[in-house]
Amino acid sequence: xxxxxxxxxxxxxxxxxxxxxxxxxxxxxxxxxxxxxxxxxxxxxxxxxxxxxxxxxxxxxxxxxxxxxxxxxxxxxxxxxxxxxxxxxxxxxxxxxxxxxxxxxxxxxxxxxxxxxxxxxxxxxxxxxxxxxxxxxxxxxxxxxxxxxxxxxxxxxxxxxxxxxxxxxxxxxxxxxxxxxxxxxxxxxxxxxxxxxxxxxxxxxxxxxxxxxxxxxxxxxxxxxxxxxxxxxxxxxxxxxxxxxxxxxxxx
Amino acid sequence: xxxxxxxxxxxxxxxxxxxxxxxxxxxxxxxxxxxxxxxxxxxxxxxxxxxxxxxxxxxxxxxxxxxxxxxxxxxxxxxxxxxxxxxxxxxxxxxxxxxxxxxxxxxxxxxxxxxxxxxxxxxxxxxxxxxxxxxxxxxxxxxxxxxxxxxxxxxxxxxxxxxxxxxxxxxxxxxxxxxxxxxxxxxxxxxxxxxxxxxxxxxxxxxxxxxxxxxxxxxxxxxxxxxxxxxxxxxxxxxxxxxxxxxxxxxx
Numbered sequence: 001x002x003x004x005x006x007x008x009x010x011x012x013x014x015x016x017x018x019x020x021x022x023x024x025x026x027x028x029x030x031x032x033x034x035x036x037x038x039x040x041x042x043x044x045x046x047x048x049x050x051x052x053x054x055x056x057x058x059x060x061x062x063x064x065x066x067x068x069x070x071x072x073x074x075x076x077x078x079x080x081x082x083x084x085x086x087x088x089x090x091x092x093x094x095x096x097x098x099x100x101x102x103x104x105x106x107x108x109x110x111x112x113x114x115x116x117x118x119x120x121x122x123x124x125x126x127x128x129x130x131x132x133x134x135x136x137x138x139x140x141x142x143x144x145x146x147x148x149x150x151x152x153x154x155x156x157x158x159x160x161x162x163x164x165x166x167x168x169x170x171x172x173x174x175x176x177x178x179x180x181x182x183x184x185x186x187x188x189x190x191x192x193x194x195x196x197x198x199x200x201x202x203x204x205x206x207x208x209x210x211x212x213x214x215x216x217x218x219x220x221x222x223x224x225x226x227x228x229x230x231x232x233x234x235x236x237x238x239x240x241x242x243x244x245x246x247x248x249x250x251x252x
Numbered sequence: 253x254x255x256x257x258x259x260x261x262x263x264x265x266x267x268x269x270x271x272x273x274x275x276x277x278x279x280x281x282x283x284x285x286x287x288x289x290x291x292x293x294x295x296x297x298x299x300x301x302x303x304x305x306x307x308x309x310x311x312x313x314x315x316x317x318x319x320x321x322x323x324x325x326x327x328x329x330x331x332x333x334x335x336x337x338x339x340x341x342x343x344x345x346x347x348x349x350x351x352x353x354x355x356x357x358x359x360x361x362x363x364x365x366x367x368x369x370x371x372x373x374x375x376x377x378x379x380x381x382x383x384x385x386x387x388x389x390x391x392x393x394x395x396x397x398x399x400x401x402x403x404x405x406x407x408x409x410x411x412x413x414x415x416x417x418x419x420x421x422x423x424x425x426x427x428x429x430x431x432x433x434x435x436x437x438x439x440x441x442x443x444x445x446x447x448x449x450x451x452x453x454x455x456x457x458x459x460x461x462x463x464x465x466x467x468x469x470x471x472x473x474x475x476x477x478x479x480x481x482x483x484x485x486x487x488x489x490x491x492x493x494x495x496x497x498x499x500x501x502x503x504x
Contacts, residue, residue, distance in 0.1 A: 007259045007380040011288045011373060034435050036263045038428050041375070043389045044480060047428060056438045087433065087446060088477045094447045095474055101481045106488040110389065112361075113412060116368030117387075121263060123293070124376045128259040135369075137295045137362065151439045160365060176290050176299060181339065183286050186308045187403040194343045222347055225340045228296060229353045236358040240504050250504055252492050 010127050015173060017132025018071050020165025025077050029129055033164070036125040037118040048111035049118055049159075050084040052150050053077070062149045063161065067138035075163030080139065080146065081119045083111030085248075086155040100249070102155055108248045115159035126164050136161030142235045143242040154247030175204045177221065195222060262379050267425060269384025270323050272417025277329050281381055285416070288377040289370040300363035301370055301411075302336040304402050305329070314401045315413065319390035327415030332391065332398065333371045335363030337500075338407040352501070354407055360500045367411035378416050388413030394487045395494040406499030427456045429473065447474060 030053075037051060054060050057073075063080070064073035072078065089102035101107065123133045139146050139161040146158040177198055181191070191197050202220035210218045219227065244250045282305075289303060306312050309325075315332070316325035324330065341354035353359065375385045391398050391413040398410040429450055433443070443449050454472035462470045471479065496502045 007262075008284060008288065008377055010259075011377055012291050014291050014293065016293060032260060034431050036260065038431055038434065039264050039266050040372070041266065041268060041387050042428075043387075045426065045476065046480060047434070049434075050440070051435045052440065053435060053437050059438055084434075086442075088481065090443075091446045091450070091474050091477045092481045094445065095478050098478070099482055099484070101484050104484065104489055105491050106392070106484070109364075109392070109491060112364065113368050113389065116365050117372045120292070120369045120372035121376065124373065125260055125263055135293050135295075137365065140358070140361070153440060153442060156440065174297065176294075179286050179290055182290065182299070182301075182336075183303045183305060185305050186311055188302070188304065188405055188408065190338075190405060191342075193346065194339060195346045198343070222343050224297065225343045226347050226350070228298060229340065229344045230351055232351070232353050232356065232358070237356055239357050239361060240502065244504065250492065252496065252502055 007128070011124065013173065014127065015132070015171045016134050017167040017169060017171070018134050018163070019169040020074070020076050020132065021168045023076070023166050025131070025164065030077065032129070033122050033125055037122050040118040040121040042114045042117070043110035046088060046110065047114065048083065048085055048088060048107065049114035050082050050087070050156065051118070052080045052082065054080065059149055063139065063146065066142045066145050067136055067161070068141065069136070069138060072136060072161070072163060075134070076165035077163070079122070079162045079164065080150060081115040081159050081162065082152065083108055083115055083157040083159060084155070085111055086153050089155055103247055103249050105248060105250065108157070108243065111157070112159055119160050119162055122162065130166065131164055132167035134163040136163060140236060140239060141233060143239065144245060147246060152246070157243055157246050157248070172209055175201060175208055177201045198222060259380070263376065265425065266379065267384070267423045268386050269417070269419040269421060269423070270386050270415070271421040272326070272328050272384065273420045275328070275418050277383070277416065282329065284381070285374050285377055289374050292370040292373040294366045294369070295362035298340060298362065299366065300335065300337055300340060300359065301366035302334050302339070302408065303370070304332045304334065306332060311401055315391065315398065318394045318397050319388055319413070320393065321388070321390060324388060324413070324415060327386070328417035329415070331374070331414045331416065332402060333367040333411050333414065334404065335360055335367055335409040335411060336407070337363055338405050341407055355499055355501050357500060357502065360409070360495065363409070364411055371412050371414055374414065382418065383416055384419035386415040388415060392488060392491060393485060395491065396497060399498060404498070409495055409498050409500070424461055427453060427460055429453045450474060
């Protein structure tokens with residue numbers, strides 16, 4: 001039971017780590033992380049995802065530019081998790097005439113889910129081995145550019161990036177709103193006033209120091225929501241176009 | 253280091269568990285699982301996902317019917333993870349005039365990713381506490397029905413279900429293809445013949461006994477791929493329509 005508590009404790013202590021020690025990850029540790037990815041649950045048993053390990057400095061730099069986060073280029077390990085229907089489609093084609101079903105949005109979402117689950121399983125394994133990780137949703141600032149840089153064929157699509165290494169910072173645990181606003185029983189619960197419900201949380205958030213912003217305090221959660229919802233990056237609005245450009249069928 | 257190995261070992265031993273002992277999960281254990289969900293990494297810090305815990309037998313039954321898997325109705329815990337842009341949109345609206353950005357597909361994918369990451373974190377925590385879990389991608393057989401049954405408002409969308417309980421079966425570890433077909437360096441690698449590359453894996457798969465099919469051996473992986481790609485459920489092809497029906501902007 002102590003061992004188990006250790007696992008749970010690590011999960012409860014999860015922090016995003018953006019600055020890493022200048023120590024590379026051993027081959028053995030890396031292979032273990034990838035073996036964990038391989039053992040992750042996968043939709044329909046189809047394993048419709050792949051991972052690209054980025055080691056070339058020029059490609060790291062190109063991805064960091066898409067992410068608009070220079071620390072991405074400094075992560076000891078940089079992984080891109082992706083939808084992969086290309087592989088299974090090729091298996092089917094080699095077996096004989098096949099449908100276009102690998103290109104449908106149902107399969108796209110299966111691959112998207114697979115990629116996400118594998119990434120979180122890898123994060124948990126990394127943290128279990130005293131590594132830290134940063135998720136990079138920002139690769140979707142420009143998915144087409146990511147496809148070009150990594151030579152992603154049709155029927156594949158980038159989902160999320162992960163920077164991994166030995167932590168060189170100790171961020172504060174980030175406040176999250178209470179589960180009564182997130183976990184419901186049998187039916188979605190709508191609250192009369194969300195601002196009222198998150199009042200304490202809004203206050204708590206302002207005591208959080210974000211290491212990215214020179215240790216300055218952050219806005220309240222509701223102010224962050226307003227700011228972030230007001231901001232829209234044009235490329236990020238093109239995600240369906242990019243998915244279609246990668247060969248998936250977007251017909252409505 | 254022994255404790256850490258224990259974590260990794262559990263992840264490497266992951267199996268889908270579909271049959272559970274008739275023992276309910278304690279309040280304490282359940283709350284721990286939900287606290288793990290709460291601490292999961294989330295896109296942009298926005299926490300754009302929610303969870304519905306299904307306890308009402310009639311709702312469990314309705315969901316099992318969508319899944320076409322009767323064991324779903326018997327899972328001691330049944331959780332539905334969902335995109336939730338409704339909550340933040342309401343927070344923004346209470347603060348003043350707001351944009352329609354919470355409804356865009358960029359935010360949809362952020363919430364989808366959040367929901368997936370939280371589900372895998374919960375699975376790892378569950379397995380750490382000797383529980384077993386089954387992912388239910390099959391809730392997307394009919395997302396609109398799921399929305400109706402759970403009263404999901406606009407700007408929310410079901411992503412994946414999870415059945416959790418104490419395992420009452422010991423499935424064989426499911427064969428997976430090798431990582432050289434899944435993990436690439438710097439550039440996507442295309443193979444000349446996938447059938448050739450997965451020859452041993454195809455063979456290995458036929459030695460796997462799927463407990464769902466009365467202990468019968470399963471097809472080779474390539475045969476499964478052909479069968480599964482040939483099969484398309486019509487409702488599952490309507491996923492973008494369903495996403496639009498839930499209020500998200502699908503403009504291409």
